Amino acid sequence: MMRNGIMDILARSAATGEIDYLGRADRGAWTTARKAVHARHAQTKIKTCRSNDHRSGASVTEADAPVAGAPPRSQDPERMTTLLLRLKENQDETVFAELFHFFAPRVKSYMRKLGAPEDQAEELAQESMAMVWRKIHLFDAERAGASTWIFSIARNLRIDAFRRQRRPEVLMNDPTLVPDGPESPEREMDRGQQAAAVRAALATLPAEQARIVHLSFFEDKPHAVIAEQLGIPLGTVKSRMRLAFQRFRKALGEPES
């Protein structure tokens, strides 16, 4: 079954740009612009996500989900980081509940989009949040913001659950670790600001490249499998992805306008 996913977009040339899947309207979900395009956008979502729903048996499409309108307070990344720091200081169930209400439904959606059936996605979302509690002593706001840290926990749980594999990782206490140099001003950036900068950089990408970036995180296929299924050279798949990620990086390095 050919899905309307990263396969399609990589198969096309980079210039067609027909579906604004992760277009400005979606990224600016919390702005008034969101409302103006909501109807058109919802249609697109239903079209692109139908096969996912079919596969997972989920009853909620993205278009149905309550994301329109003003953001709840908890969507502020700095607040999420503050909550994690409070949880680290004192394991408080009220603080945990607020984190849970924001992150657990999104982690579940992440798992489902990557192919987990409804029950497994629910289970993995709950496990991810239990892991947040259990690993909270390791949370380091200097190194990662709340969303980055929780994403990495969810990703690793997914790899373990889907593939029974490990994800070898850099360890900060490794005696062979070559430390960061004094340069690299990006890393000096406040981690709350980093999320905002990432969002701004995404917003500058053409729709097609934004979609490649987006689907790279939501479609778990090796590049070689993509190339084989599309019947296009592996090098072409890679170079299209490379262009998208280079452009994202370039946008991230530029001052916010």
Next chain:
Amino acid sequence: MITHHPAEELLAAYAAGSLDEATSLAMATHLTLCPACRAVHDDFEALGGVLVCENAADTLKPDALAATLGMIRAAGSGVADSGVADSGVATVMRPQPSTVATAGSSLLPLPLQYYVGGDLAAAKWRPLGPGIHHMPLIADGAASARLLRIAPGRSVFEHSHEGNEITIVLRGSYSAGGENFRRGDLEMADGTVSHRPVAGSEDICVCLAVTDAPLRFGNFLGRVMQPFIGI
């Protein structure tokens, strides 16, 4: 100074969690030695975080929070971590303390020591050809990882690849295709490359090599040996 780096889409795939274990090991090894690529990878992880947050929320089961708190209470505070890799500060990937060399003398990054069973001295070498030894680390069908040890000045059989080969230098150096590779450098070779790496004459050369398809050796000896050495 590292001069050869992985391509952006490879770092992005590592951040997204779509690489196999062997290629992930290559990324963790290079990132330990390369702060510049660590910064790129951190950006991609932050991207993952933002994308998950921008995800429309799914509906959870009504008792989801209670069930999760129940799971937490049942696990108790004194229970050891599950076997799942941590984010960033994994405990499961840590080798036994007795096998970890003290700071200053370590050669192999810790993610690699987990598979070797310690630092370089713990490697169990098997002969692969004249002046060449290897130690298989991961062979899961999708991709395989091995340590290679090449005697000073010796070369690996000429070979090309059906898929990709990633090589990271850990000790010494080698040259291939007119370029020189030193500690931390990462070389990517695909099906278009047929090369014959030669170790530097100053020292043995130790590399991590990850392949996602069988190598094709170009010379007679290589072709004859291939079925026996299991590369």
